[in-house]
Amino acid sequence: MSSTVSVDAVVDRALLDRLTDRVVARPRAERVATVAPFSGTPLAEVPLSTTDDVAAAFAASRDAAHWWAARPIAERARIIGHIHDLVLDRRAEIADLVQAEAGKARRDAFEEVADVALAARYVSVRGPRVLRERRRLGLAPGLTRAIEGHRPKGVVGVISPWNYxxxxxxxxxxxxxxxGNAVVHKPDSQAMLTALLARSIAIEAGLPEALWQIVSGDGPVIGGAIVEHADYVSFTGSTATGRVIAARLGERLVGASLELGGKNPMLVLDDADLDRAAEAAVRACFSNAGQLCMSMERLYVAASVREPFLERFLGRVESMRVGAAFDYSCDMGSLMSQAQLDKVRAHIDDAVAKGARVLTGGQARPDLGPWFHEPTVLDSVRPGMLAADLETFGPVVSVYPVGSDDEAVELANDTPFGLNASVWTSNLRRGVDVARRLRSGIVNVNExxxxxxxxxxxxxxGMGASGLGRRHGREGILRYTEPQAIAVQRAHNLAPLNGMSYDTFTDLFTKSLRVLRRTGRA
Structure with a gap:
């Protein structure tokens, strides 16, 4: 399949011009071209923000955040619910732009659409419940009323990558x-158009324009300016950059959630359903051409089932349809850039030069487009090879035989990273037991x-070098708030009553503490 697919046939250039005009940048700002990975041709020109533009974006967002936080949470949640509906209504248009900008297969683009709908539904339904004030146990039963509340941070800085x-x-x-927060957002330059389309959909759903400001530009400069101004930062990217951000925020005593790199293991135990495991391994290793922080790059397979598993797995990998298409005819698309292709080639070439074997794949595919590469499976990869020690972030996985669950767990944990892991077994209790032993923030059993x-x-x-903080769930909402403790004391102060000595008061207080202990009250 050639790369003659036309991006212009699916992308509205007038829409792209309207979107890029919404970047916070001075008039006649310098522009940088984004590139369509399928063809390597220019897609759009995005204006570059300056540090002054970032400061202006924060000033506008800070004003908006004050009155936004004062609006009823049910109203805020209702707007998020409308975003859910619009994203699904416009799924084809969104998927087209995601593919044009990121070069991924259609199924991977739809995965993003579905995920945003899931996120919007969860936040709109659960958000009000998570954020409502709650009664807590007070000091003196019946006398102390304790309330837990959550107040917005203010203006959140979001720095997002190019892969999704x-x-x-x-x-x-x-x-x-x-x-109740506002957001100043710096997407990667190669992911700017989709972010701007998402913002326009949110505004159509009722989100005030000033609440979501998008800036663009060089990561260390513009991202650094966000770190200097934000009341909280959400960052997804490399471990090296995450460490820099954490250090700079630490100087300001500002919090962050950081989802960083991974070298994720998949464990195929000796009782696994091999057909199901092999099928899932293809998705787990090669979705978005492996450019996924949760992608599997290490396969630990029980030695007793290694050969039958590999027969199934390699057959499925070799039948994958790689190419550029704005429909569901391809299983895997392009890498994002020449830099990503160079990194993939470096890891494969280094491994082969040091004794590893290519079981399938291993070649770039310039006949399909400038940055396409075959899905690749390596064997005999050892420590000291780039493919063993570093995150590849491409369509490359290494297979290792293991003699026991204990060996699989030990090898899986032998990494500074701890983002995602996968365990395959027919015994679900065994799978969960193994999962609990893995040093990973996320573990999927039979997925x-x-x-x-x-x-x-x-x-x-993630754990370790894979980051800190959490997205999704209750934690993913509360990270953007400051908890506030309110205690209301009724009747009289916590002190001796009139005429009571401190000896009598302390005796009574001590007896009360013993009673509370005996009754099991916290």
Whole structure:
């Protein structure tokens, strides 16, 4: 399948011009071209923001945040619900732009649409419940009324990457909005158009324009300016950049959630359903051409089933349809850029030069487009190889035989990363037992990543070098708030009554504490 597919046939250039005009940038700002990965041709020209533009965006957002926080939470949630409906209504248009901008297969683009709908539904339904004030246990039963509340942070800085331009653009903004915050957002330059389309849909749903400001430009400069101004930062990207952001925010005592890199393991135990595991491994390893922080890059397979598993897995990999198409005729699309292709080639070439074997794939596919690469499976990969030690972030997975569950767990945990893992077994209790032993913020049993990621009531995030904080779930909403404790004391002060000595008061207080302990009251 050639790359003669026309991006112009599916993308409205007038729409792109309208979208890029919504970037916060000075008039006649310098512009940078974004590129369509399917063809390597220019897609749009995006104006570049300056640090002054970032400051202006924060000033406008801060004004908007004050009156937005004062609006009833039910009203804020209702707007998020409307976003859900519009995203589904316009799913074809959105998927077209996601593909044009990110070069992914149609099924991967729809996955983003579905995920945003799931996120919007969860936030709109659960947000008001999570954020409502709650009674807590007070000091003196009947005398102390304790209330837990949550107040918005103010203006949240969101810095999102290029690999999932829709999901990672809007899904971290929605809980910030329902919690009463404004957002200043810097998408990656290669993901700017989808983010701007998401913003326009949110405004159509009723979100005030000033509440979501989008800036563009160089990561260290414009991203750095966001870090300097934000009341909280949500960042998805590399571990190295995450460490820099965490250090700079620490100087200001400002919080952050950071989802960073991964070197995710999939464990195929000796009693796994091999057909099902092989089918899921294809998705887990090669969705979005492996450009997924939760993608599997290490397959630990019980030695007793290694050969039958590989027969099934390699057959499915070799039958994958790789190419550029704005329909569902392809299983895998392009890498995002020449830099990503170069990294993939470096990892494969280094591994082969040091003794690894290519079981299938291993070649770039310039006949399909400038940055296409075959899905690749490696064997005999050892520590000291780039493919063993570093995140590839491409369509490359290494297979390792293991002799026991204990060995699989030990090898899976032998990494500084801890984002996602997968365990395959016919015994669900065994699978959960193994999952609990893995040093990973997310573990899927008999799935690769979608079961946990799509369960929006679960907190999602990494351990170790894979980040800190959580998105999704109750935690993903409350991260954008400051908890506030309110205690109301009734009747009289917590002090001796008139005429009572402190000796008598302390004796009575001590007896009360013992009674509370015996009755099991916290």
């Amino acid at each position: 331009p829709l999901t990672l653009a809007i899904s971290d903004c929605l809980p910030a909005f329902v919690a 690769g990543y979608t079961a946990a990621w799509g369960s929006h009531d679960l907190p999602i995030g």
